[in-house]
Amino acid sequence: MRRLLPPRSAFPLTVAAFAFAFLGLFLAWPLYKVLASSFLDAEGARFTLDAYVKVFATGYYRSAVANSLAIGVMTTLACMAIGLPMAFLLARMAIPGRSVLLALSALPLILPSFIGAYAWVLLFGRAGIVTQWLQGLGLPTTTIYGMPGIVMVFTLHSFPYVLLPALAAVRAVDASIEEAGQNLGASRWRVFRTVTVPVIMPAVLAGGLLVFIETLENFGVPFVLAEDMPILAIEAYKLFVGEVGANPAMAGALAMLLVVMAALALLLQRHYLARRRFATVARSAPPVIRTGPLGRWAASAFVWGLVLLALLPFVAIVVVALMKFRGPVLQPEFSLGNFVQLFERAQRPLANTLGLATVAAVGASLIGIPIAYVLTRYRSPIAHALDVLAMVPFAVAGTVLGIGLILAFNSGWLVLTGGWLILVLAWLVRKLPFSVRSGSAILHQIDPTLEEASVNLGRSPSWTFFRLTVPLMLGGIVGGTVLAWVTIVSELSSTVVLYSGPWTTMTVVIFRALEGQGAGTAAAAATVLIVATVVPLALVYRLLRRNNLAVL
Amino acid sequence: MTAVTISRVARTFGAVRAVAGVSIAIEAGELFTLLGPSGCGKTTLLRMVAGFCDLDEGSIHFADRRIDTLPPHRRNTGMVFQNYAIFPNLTVHGNVAYGLSARGVAADDMRGRVERALALVHLPGYGERWPHQLSGGQLQRVALARSLVIEPDVLLLDEPLSNLDAQLRVDMRREIRALQQRLGITAIYVTHDQEEALAISDRIAVMRAGRLEQVGAPAAIYRAPATPFVAEFLGATNLLTGRVAGREDGHLLVDALGRRFRLPAVDAAAGTDVTFSLRPEALQPVTVAVAGAATVAGEIAAAEHLGALLHLEVRLGDGPPLRVAMLDDGAVAPAVGRPVTLAYDPSRITVFPP
Numbered sequence: 001m002r003r004l005l006p007p008r009s010a011f012p013l014t015v016a017a018f019a020f021a022f023l024g025l026f027l028a029w030p031l032y033k034v035l036a037s038s039f040l041d042a043e044g045a046r047f048t049l050d051a052y053v054k055v056f057a058t059g060y061y062r063s064a065v066a067n068s069l070a071i072g073v074m075t076t077l078a079c080m081a082i083g084l085p086m087a088f089l090l091a092r093m094a095i096p097g098r099s100v101l102l103a104l105s106a107l108p109l110i111l112p113s114f115i116g117a118y119a120w121v122l123l124f125g126r127a128g129i130v131t132q133w134l135q136g137l138g139l140p141t142t143t144i145y146g147m148p149g150i151v152m153v154f155t156l157h158s159f160p161y162v163l164l165p166a167l168a169a170v171r172a173v174d175a176s177i178e179e180a181g182q183n184l185g186a187s188r189w190r191v192f193r194t195v196t197v198p199v200i201m202p203a204v205l206a207g208g209l210l211v212f213i214e215t216l217e218n219f220g221v222p223f224v225l226a227e228d229m230p231i232l233a234i235e236a237y238k239l240f241v242g243e244v245g246a247n248p249a250m251a252g253a254l255a256m257l258l259v260v261m262a263a264l265a266l267l268l269q270r271h272y273l274a275r276r277r278f279a280t281v282a283r284s285a286p287p288v289i290r291t292g293p294l295g296r297w298a299a300s301a302f303v304w305g306l307v308l309l310a311l312l313p314f315v316a317i318v319v320v321a322l323m324k325f326r327g328p329v330l331q332p333e334f335s336l337g338n339f340v341q342l343f344e345r346a347q348r349p350l351a352n353t354l355g356l357a358t359v360a361a362v363g364a365s366l367i368g369i370p371i372a373y374v375l376t377r378y379r380s381p382i383a384h385a386l387d388v389l390a391m392v393p394f395a396v397a398g399t400v401l402g403i404g405l406i407l408a409f410n411s412g413w414l415v416l417t418g419g420w421l422i423l424v425l426a427w428l429v430r431k432l433p434f435s436v437r438s439g440s441a442i443l444h445q446i447d448p449t450l451e452e453a454s455v456n457l458g459r460s461p462s463w464t465f466f467r468l469t470v471p472l473m474l475g476g477i478v479g480g481t482v483l484a485w486v487t488i489v490s491e492l493s494s495t496v497v498l499y500s501g502p503w504t505t506m507t508v509v510i511f512r513a514l515e516g517q518g519a520g521t522a523a524a525a526a527t528v529l530i531v532a533t534v535v536p537l538a539l540v541y542r543l544l545r546r547n548n549l550a551v552l
Numbered sequence: 553m554t555a556v557t558i559s560r561v562a563r564t565f566g567a568v569r570a571v572a573g574v575s576i577a578i579e580a581g582e583l584f585t586l587l588g589p590s591g592c593g594k595t596t597l598l599r600m601v602a603g604f605c606d607l608d609e610g611s612i613h614f615a616d617r618r619i620d621t622l623p624p625h626r627r628n629t630g631m632v633f634q635n636y637a638i639f640p641n642l643t644v645h646g647n648v649a650y651g652l653s654a655r656g657v658a659a660d661d662m663r664g665r666v667e668r669a670l671a672l673v674h675l676p677g678y679g680e681r682w683p684h685q686l687s688g689g690q691l692q693r694v695a696l697a698r699s700l701v702i703e704p705d706v707l708l709l710d711e712p713l714s715n716l717d718a719q720l721r722v723d724m725r726r727e728i729r730a731l732q733q734r735l736g737i738t739a740i741y742v743t744h745d746q747e748e749a750l751a752i753s754d755r756i757a758v759m760r761a762g763r764l765e766q767v768g769a770p771a772a773i774y775r776a777p778a779t780p781f782v783a784e785f786l787g788a789t790n791l792l793t794g795r796v797a798g799r800e801d802g803h804l805l806v807d808a809l810g811r812r813f814r815l816p817a818v819d820a821a822a823g824t825d826v827t828f829s830l831r832p833e834a835l836q837p838v839t840v841a842v843a844g845a846a847t848v849a850g851e852i853a854a855a856e857h858l859g860a861l862l863h864l865e866v867r868l869g870d871g872p873p874l875r876v877a878m879l880d881d882g883a884v885a886p887a888v889g890r891p892v893t894l895a896y897d898p899s900r901i902t903v904f905p906p
Contacts, residue, residue, distance in 0.1 A: 010623070452604055453637035453695075455625045457651030457702060472641055 011461040012374045016382050019371050023389050023432075026425050030404025031259070031396065037407060038252030051253035061250075064230035065257060068216055071147065071231075072261075075154040076212045082155065082306060083162025084204050088196075089299045090163075091170040092289045096300060101307060103541065106160050108310040110483070110533055112490030112507070113157040114220020115526045118514060119313030120144050120153055121224055122320060122523065129320070129330055150225045154215050156310040161214065162207035169203035170196070202273055209269035213262045217397030219493035220507075224514060232258050237399045237497060240406075248407070255400040262395035314530055321527040325520035338524035346509050346525065353489055353506040354532070356420055360427035361485035365477055367428070368435025373465055375436065376443040377451070394433045398493025401426055405498060418500045426494040431484045438483070442476035443469075482540045486533045553580040554614045554705040554738050561600055561610030561620075570596040572762035573609070578740065579754075580615075583732050585741045587749040588759035589785065595710060597759075598742045602631050602708050614705045625654075630699030631708040635715060636691040638683045644670070644694050645679035651702035669701035670694075672731065689720045696728065700735065707732065707739040713748065725752050746786045750774065758782050780904055783829035790830040790874050796820050803898055810869015814846045814898040818905045827904045832863070832877035834900040837884045837892045847895045850874065855886030866892055 041048045055061045089095060090102065108116075123130045124144040131141050143149070173196060181191035222231040232254055239251035291299075324335040343350070368390075375387050393401070405426055409416035416422040446469065454464040470477070492507045499508050506525050513522035556578040563571045571593045578584045586594035599605040601612055603624025612620040619627050630651075639647050648666045657665070670676055673693035683691060692712060699707060712728070713721045729752045732739050743749050749756050750770040758765040758773065758781075766778040777783035780791055794808025803814040806826060813828075820826050838847065853873045854865040862880040865873040876894060878884070884892070 447635065447637065449633045449635060449637040450639060452602075452624075453631065453633060453639070453698075454650065455604075455623075456602055456627075456629060456631040456708075457698065458625050458628070458654035459650075460623070460625050463654075468639065468641075 009378075011465065012378045012380075012383070014462075015370045015374045016386050019367065019374075019386055019390070022367060023392075023429070026405070027389075027392060027396075027401075027429050030401060030408040031392075032404075033407035034252045034255050034259075034400060034404040036252075037248045038250075038256050040249060051249040054250060055253045055257070060230055061235065061254065064232050064235045064254070067147070067226075067229055068232040068258075069261070071150055071154065071222075072212045072215045074147075074151045075158060075215045076208045078151060078155040079159045079162045079211045080204055080208045082159045083166050083207065084197075084200070086159070086163050086303055086306065087166035087170050087200070087204075089303055090167055093291070093296065093299050095296070095303055097304070101303060104307050104311060105163055107534070107537075108157050108307075109160040109164075110486055110537065111157075111311075111314055112220070112492070112526075112529055112533070113153065113218060114224055114492055114507075115317065115490065115510065115529060116157055116310075116313050117150075117153045117221040117224040118510065118522065118526060119317040120149065122519065123313065123316055145225055145227050146229060150222055153221050153225065154211075154218070156306075157221070158211040158214055159306070159310070161210045162204055165203040165207045166200055169200035173199055206269055206273055209265050212265050213394060216258060216262055216265075217399070217493060219397075219399055219496060220511070223511075233397050233399050233493065236397075236403065240399075240403050240497065248403075251403060255397070255403055258397045258400055259395060262397065266391070266395045317523050318527045318530060321520070321523035338520040339527075342509075342521050342524040342528070345521065346506070348502060349504045349506050349509050350528065352420070352503055356424050356503075356505070357427070357485050357488040360424045360431065360488050361481050363424065363428045364431040364435040364484050365439075365481045368432050369439040369470070369473070369477060370465070371432075372436045372439025372443060373469065376440050377448060390436045391433050393429050396430075398426070398430060398491065398495075399497055401429060402494040402497030405494075417498075418503075420503045422498050423495060423503060423505070426498055427488045427491055430491070430494060431488060434484055434487075435480060438476070438480035439473070442473045442480075446472050479540050482536050486536055489532050490529050553736055555580045556584075556601065556706055556738060556740070557613040558597070558601070559611050559613070561597070561612065562608050563596060563600065563605060564608055569762045571600070574759075574762070574764055575610075576757060576764070576767065578738060580738055581736045582754045583729065583739045583741060583752060585743060585749045585753040585756045586759055587743060587746060587756050587786075588765075590744060591761075592759040593762040594742045594744075594759050596762075598708055598710055598740060601627075601706065601740060602629050603627050628702070628705045629708050630702055630704030630706075631710065632692070632695050632699050632712045634711040636688075636695045638691050638694055638698075640683050642683075643679065644675070644681045644683070644686070647683070647694055648679075648698045648701055650698065655702065665701055666697075669697040672700065673697045673727075688716055689724065692716065692724060696731070700731070700737075705738070707737050709739060709741045711743055712741075713743075714745070721748070728752065750786070756786075758785060760785075775900075775902075777829060777902055780827055780829065783902060788832055788875060788877070790832065790835075791827065792830060793825055793827045796822050796824050796826060798822050804903065809871045809874070811848045811850075813848065813901070815901050815903050816898055818903045820903075820905055824906050826906055829902040829904075830874070830896065831900065832875040835866075835874060835876045835894045835896050836878055837864070837876070838895045839883065839893075842895070845895050846898050847893050848874075849891065849893050851891045852886060852888055854888060857886065862886060864892075866894060 038051050039047050039049070041050060090098065090105075095101065121144060122128055124142075125131065128144070134141050177195060177199075178191050181195045182188065186194065217233055219233045219237065222229075223234055226234065236251050236254040236258065239247045239254065320330065321338050322334050322336070324331040324333045324337055371386060371390055375383050375390075405422055406417055409422060416425070450472070451464050451469060454468050455461060459468070490507055492511060495505055495507055496511060499505060506529055510522045510525045510529075513519070513525070558574060558576045558578070560573050560575050561571055562569070562573045574593075574597060576584070586597060588594045596605055600607055600620070603622065607620050610620075611618055639650065642650065645666055648669055649662050652662045652665060666679060667676070670678055673696050675690060675693050675697065678686075678690070678694075683694070686694065695712075709728070713724055716724060725748055741752060753770055755767060755769055756773055757767045760781055766773055766782045773782060774786055777786060783789045784791055792808045794806040794813065797805040797807050797812065799805065799817065800814070802817055804817050804820065804826070806813045806815050806828070815826070815828055818826070848868060850866040850868040852864055853867040856863040857880065860879060862878050862884065864876040864878070864886060866876055867873040874894070
């Protein structure tokens with residue numbers, strides 16, 4: 001008979017118990033509250049399907065579902081259409097400035113997407129700088145609002161989700177398998193079609209599904225660009241916050257639709273990947289493809305053009321922030337006035353953002369790394385269940401988690417609403433999948449026999465983890481924590497639901513400025529966020545390259 | 553000096569019986585080798601002793617103390633890993649001292665013990681070096697020193713030499729054996745290399761599919777394999793199957809490969825099939841046929857000259873050729889197609905009764 005508790009399970013069981021308790025309280029319980037609210041009637045007493053019936057009976061909400069799905073699918077396809085060729089060109093052609101390109105290509109992912117959207121509006125919106133300039137010249141203008149604009153901004157934001165894993169996959173293709181194809185009589189093009197693409201396709205599709213999930217849950221971009229078009233994540237928020245009478249049941253129903261759609265995509269991705277592991281370790285990289293100068297020019301223009309197009313709005317917004325505004329009108333004159341104004345009004349949000357993001361990022365690592373350790377080193381049904389649970393936040397839109405946290409903690413034995421802790425908890429839970437995956441990636445590079453040697457020499461598993469494994473992981477952990485911090489700083493979708501009174505953040509300042517006046521202050525605030533993103537990244541870039549970007 | 557008693561241990565991974573009810577009594581101070589092809593369960597068994605693999609059934613004792621219920625860090629075993637598992641963030645001294653500080657040994661006592669352990673593995677004064685400055689052989693010595701310095705009850709070696717090149721492998725195995733005997737420590741050694749096992753062990757357990765095939769001293773197993781599997785796995789052999797023709801002078805007469813062989817008498821009726829193992833070195837070409845000696849005649853099908861040794865393949869009537877190994881004394885001209893008579897001593901043949 002197998003013993004219930006093998007003699008070496010105390011440490012993993014402690015970690016698992018803590019993780020289950022934490023995620024149970026701050027993820028499963030809030031999600032349950034959302035689910036429950038969607039099935040309860042107005043008095044909150046009886047089970048009813050009214051909310052779902054109403055959602056599907058209302059054309060407005062039906063089109064919200066359709067719009068969200070359409071945007072998700074189109075963005076995913078666009079990202080794959082851009083990411084795959086880009087990865088191939090970056091890996092196989094002598095494109096000038098390649099190392100700079102590689103450093104820049106992950107950046108769009110990390111820069112706050114809704115600031116990107118805002119920058120596009122600032123340039124090409126109805127009162128945009130470029131629009132006004134074109135109108136002044138009597139030239140025709142095009143609109144940035146609506147579906148095409150949203151898909152474009154999302155694509156420029158998310159294509160690295162496909163590019164980065166595809167690039168890693170292209171590089172992992174050993175020269176010998178392509179040479180084998182050619183040796184067996186296939187042409188270069190045929191080898192590309194029948195060997196190279198199938199081998200890197202799992203990576204491309206995995207990235208594509210990440211794009212889909214991310215796009216589905218994103219709140220900021222459609223908020224800036226959708227205008228009157230209904231979008232699921234926004235409608236759920238509006239119904240919940242409800243200026244004209246909140247409806248938590250219908251908000252819950254929309255939220256559950258979001259969760260179910262993302263969860264389906266996630267399951268699809270896992271199911272697909274489980275059967276495809278083509279990872280090879282490239283012993284010799286395939287040779288650089290030689291083309292004429294025309295081919296090289298075209299390839300360089302394509303790759304550089306896309307990366308610059310994705311980054312230029314951010315540069316533009318920094319420039320705009322440094323210029324003088326008179327009301328909403330931009331003056332051709334440099335000034336620090338916007339920043340002065342921002343720091344007068346928004347010192348507290350700035351301090352909130354930097355401080356709370358630090359607490360949340362460190363917390364995510366403190367909880368995520370031990371979980372990652374248990375998942376990678378101990379195979380058991382408990383570890384598997386923990387793995388699934390720790391990935392759930394991926395499928396949960398920030399808006400939904402925010403709604404859930406409010407439903408769960410605005411009364412009862414633990415009241416968190418109105419404080420700072422609820423923001424930190426939301427961010428921490430949202431970043432946990434990243435921390436766990438980043439931790440797992442680092443751990444896969446550390447030989448488990450080192451830990452066995454330590455235990456064999458008399459150190460307990462927990463001592464071994466904290467004093468041997470963690471020091472060996474340290475570089476990767478620091479990199480991962482900084483990356484988490486950077487993304488938390490520009491978090492909007494859960495923040496917008498959860499912020500209150502003194503606990504506003506920079507993203508909320510920008511969010512409010514979008515609704516009213518103060519384009520200059522918003523641009524300055526956006527600049528602060530951009531700086532807060534780029535500077536730490538540049539500082540830890542060396543630590544990031546190996547471990548973290550691959551699991552973003 | 554600690555005896556190890558493994559009693560009816562079993563472990564299943566999914567549908568695979570990795571270890572299927574194995575019992576072994578290892579004597580104190582013995583170097584005991586688990587030998588077998590990959591997937592036979594030898595590493596699983598070793599990891600059960602170390603505590604890295606849980607038992608489904610059975611128990612393991614060090615002397616009178618039951619240890620399979622202890623966590624691995626309380627078992628006081630010293631394990632040497634195939635890939636060395638040297639901590640890259642610690643110096644050689646830090647690596648060797650690791651187990652001592654886990655045991656709360658005082659700093660000044662520790663320094664002396666680490667230095668003595670390093671001297672033992674011929675790395676005196678290497679304490680301040682970093683692992684990346686050492687060669688594979690040196691890393692393996694550090695790993696050995698690290699396991700020995702804690703004075704473990706049992707030394708566990710998991711294919712410790714498989715990452716080293718051929719010559720170093722031979723040197724290191726001699727060194728490990730000499731150290732083990734000098735310190736009188738009980739050791740369990742896992743390998744798939746039969747030559748290594750024969751060279752180093754007091755006793756060998758040959759494993760197959762999670763079970764023990766045979767346990768015994770190297771020479772005894774080699775000379776008297778209990779099963780055809782052991783005969784083939786341990787050293788090269790000619791494994792033949794023939795039909796019993798009768799008995800003569802206390803020998804069993806068996807027809808195989810179109811020839812009549814004389815085998816040690818076993819309980820087998822005429823007309824039944826028996827399998828027997830005929831080692832290549834038990835066959836010797838003779839120029840003058842000695843009356844009454846056991847011989848078979850054939851012709852040379854292939855010859856390989858390996859310096860001191862000469863390997864011949866000799867085709868008899870039908871079937872695959874017989875492998876023959878002999879010292880090259882120049883007496884036999886290994887020309888392909890040349891007829892040759894092979895003499896053998898029937899007592900060196902192992903018969904596996906039907």
